[in-house]
Amino acid sequence: MSYPSVLDMVLAELKRESGVLAVFLTGSYARGEADAWSDLDISVLVEADVFVRNTVAYRAGLLVSVERSTPSHRERAFTDPETALWNLGSLRSGQALHDPAGVFAALQERARAFVWVEVEPQAHARAAALLAGSTEELHKVMGGLQAGDVDKLAFALVGLTFALGNAALLGTGTLIPTENRYLSAARGAWTDPVWRECYACLTGVSGEGIVQRGRAALRAYERAVALTRWPDGPDRVQAQEAARRADAFLRG
Structure with a gap:
């Protein structure tokens, strides 16, 4: 039929x-x-x-x-x-x-x-909450990389894929045309080339292995924190400290 x-x-x-x-x-x-x-x-x-x-x-x-x-x-x-x-x-x-x-x-x-401006303040607040709320997943990535625990690492990457992706979409007002294009929409939401490269690696669409994806997730988190327009409140302090720790881990 x-x-x-x-x-x-x-x-x-x-x-x-x-x-x-x-x-x-x-x-x-x-x-x-x-x-x-x-x-x-x-x-x-x-x-x-x-x-x-x-x-x-x-x-x-x-x-x-x-x-x-x-x-x-x-x-x-x-x-x-x-x-x-x-x-x-x-x-x-x-x-x-x-x-x-x-x-x-x-x-x-x-x-x-x-027009997106109608919900923009709420969107920035939600993006901030997502980043601050992702610090546990960020620590799981660092723990998984340190211990060579790929199961722990892979699980954390799933959470960060959507937390960071949603933060990017909310922060820029980028609508999702279809769930099939969620990853490309999130990747392209910010024009920052480091964000785009690291998010593509984090999500696995660029073909890197699990360790490279984990390290890219830490860098993608850093870039998301830097690119987000932060409202007043404790979320910024939480996220910036997590980003500092991710940077120190990558440098160590």
Whole structure:
């Protein structure tokens, strides 16, 4: 069965569900980037939390992902910076499939009019908290490198990949167009060449081994601390001390 036929079948079923306000297409099919392995992403706006749920299933050979959320949940993208990172792109590029009361159209209009400055103070505060909160992972990297414990090191690198990546995205207001491009978006958020090189190494996309990735993680953390616009508060002191220790470790 073809993609349009599967979409028509699923849409007909969704329109019969209780509490459905609107249905819109997101993901690679909405962007015109789908390949043979792409899932069909469908978002549903529902009346109340009781209808909120996600389902993933094969339909006529095509993997179909359906996300159900309330309009109020989607509206968090206009006030919460991390929600904005992940949701504004899909709201802006989504294609309405069923929107009898214009609920999705209103959300999309707000999303397209949104400017990052509206949440910038909260974004910088959250980036600062992420960096300060990553000091444990940073110490695990140093401990793993010192002891040659690759399991400990690899686990810490997972946490730092997203903590540093989110800090970069929040600090620059770089939206995530799709989760498939999260790493490239985070890597390119800051123009600093040391950040870009070290983050690429940390995440493994440039092909280095685990030890090189660990050392790159320490340097990426240093650069993130230097590049972040810090609000007043204790997070800056915490992160700067962690960066100093990472630098001393690398020099030692």
